[in-house]
Amino acid sequence: MTNIRERLADLLGLDGVSELALDASRSPLPMAKPTDEAELCAVLELAARDGLRVLPVGAGSRLTWCRPPTECDLALSTRRLAGVVAYEPGDGTLTALAGTPMDVLARTAADGGHHVTPDVPRPAGTTLGGVLAGGASGFDRLRHGPARWHLLGTRVAEADGRVTTSGGRLVKNVTGYDLHRLYCGSQGSLCVILEASLRLFPLPERRVVVRRSFPDAESGLAAAWAVARLAVEPLAVVLTDRPDAGGAPWSLEIVLGGRKARVAWERGEIEAALGEVAIEEDGVARAALLRDLEPDPTHAPALHLTSRPSRVAGVLSRAHGLLGSSGVTTTSVIHPGVATVDLPLPASFDGLAGLVRELRSIDGARVAVRGTDLPEGLEPLDPPRAGLALMRRLRGVCDPDGRFATGRVL
Structure with missing residues (x-):
């Protein structure tokens, strides 16, 4: 490790090298922190020449989404390659370097009357490159879909x-094969993203949050399905059982955004469907609070469950039953429209492996475990059900010598 650090310091200077701790079971990796594209490419050339395996990272906020690499010699961070390269308000596009924090992109676009998707939790600690490489969708995915679409x-x-x-x-200039969309969700196994260009959306003139309380999750989910059948286009629909849920055990919150007249009409449609509701007029602040309810797995483990929309209630009930039998009390953050359930867990929970094994036996459910220092042998992700051979062939083409760290996904 010392020898690698010295070689990196010769390229980048002493302030261009630090360490990255992946988990408590291994020594920290030397981490290269180039300040420009030329330095980053020089690090990759050094790794190729000396047979070193490289782990690309941004801010590191999504490293827990996959298992730690089985073979890795150094980390390569893009966090100092930051800044907006081009913003074209007339065309509704923005180009930025990979290390640019997502909150910087959001502010830049908002100043010109645009909205950046994905609207990710804790955007100040999340980089553009990390969001794309991690395949992250945002709080606004119900309306805008995954990041790769844009x-x-x-x-x-x-x-x-x-x-x-x-x-x-x-x-108007997008041509050729959509390799850029292939890189979304590749977890740094195919390339290092240096720069990305995004399609933007008009900034909503108004945002409001419509809220209704329910005695149980089933009735809250039924109300969410009723809203889904309306001709409305919410930014997000969130069902929670947090202490701030308005006094009732469960709270359904529907985030509306757009032109004032459209928001007023959608609000009326939802009120007609759900009956008496509460209205949060400061929708921007409330939406940000709801967005950041997604558990932060850098502090404690969390479960991310997905299923068909029709099976969310069953998956949630089974998860709560298993947690209750283990003596664990948790809160739930459910996005019914995209069929996800997030469950933060206590840092000291010893039954995680058994719980995940039981959850993965539920027909139609997919279970991701996010957190540092997971029990040995516990896979963070369900194994791919299709396309594994194709994924390996693509990696063989993009990285034929296996220079990028192995074992995280493939």
């Missing part, structure tokens, strides 16, 4: 240090 183009560094481009910066 990724126009990328510049990436391949395993040998070569820089390649896919797509373009403007909607």
Whole structure:
């Protein structure tokens, strides 16, 4: 490790090298922190020449989404490659370097009357490159879908240090194969994202949150399905059982955003469907609070469950039953429209492996475990059910010498 640090310091200077701790069972990795594209490519060229395996990272907020690498010699951070490269209000596009925090992108776009998707939790500690490489969707995914839908183009560094481009910066200039969308969710196994261009949306003139309380999750979910059948387009629909749920055990909150007249009409439609509701007029602040309810797995483990929308109630009931039998009390954050359930767990919970095994036996459920220092042998992700051979072939083409750290996904 010392020798690797010295070689990195020769390239980047002493302030360009630090450490990355992955878990308590292994020594920290030396981490290269280049300040520009040339330095980053030089690190990749060094790794290719000396046979070193590289783990690309942004701010590190999504490293817990996959298992730690089985073989890795150094981490390569893009967090100092930051800044907005181009913002075209007339075209509704924005291009930024991979290390740019998501809150910077949101403020830049908002100043010009635009909204950036995905609207991720804790955006100040999340980078653009990390969001794309992690395949993260945002709080606004019910309306806007996954990030890859709105990724126009990328510049990436391949395993040998070569820089390649896919797509373009403007909607009208996007040509060629959609390799940039292939990179979404690749977890740093195919390339290092250097720069990305996004399609933007108009900034909502108004946001409000419509809230209704319910005695149990089943009635809250039934109300969510009733809203889904309306001709409304919420930014998000969230069902929670947190202490601030308005006095009742469960609270359904529907975030509306858009032109004032449209928001007023959608509000009326929801009131007609659900009956008496509470209205949060400061929808921006409330939506940000709801967005940041997603558990932070860097502090304690969390479960992320997905299923078909029709099976959310059953999956939630089974999860609560298993947790209750283990003596664990938790809160729930449910997005019925996209069929996800997030459950934060106590840091000292000893029955995690058995709980996950039971949850993975539920027909139609997918279980992801997010957290540091997970029990040995516990897989954070369900194994891929289809496409595994294709995924391995793609990795073989993009990284034929296996320079990027192995074992995280494949």
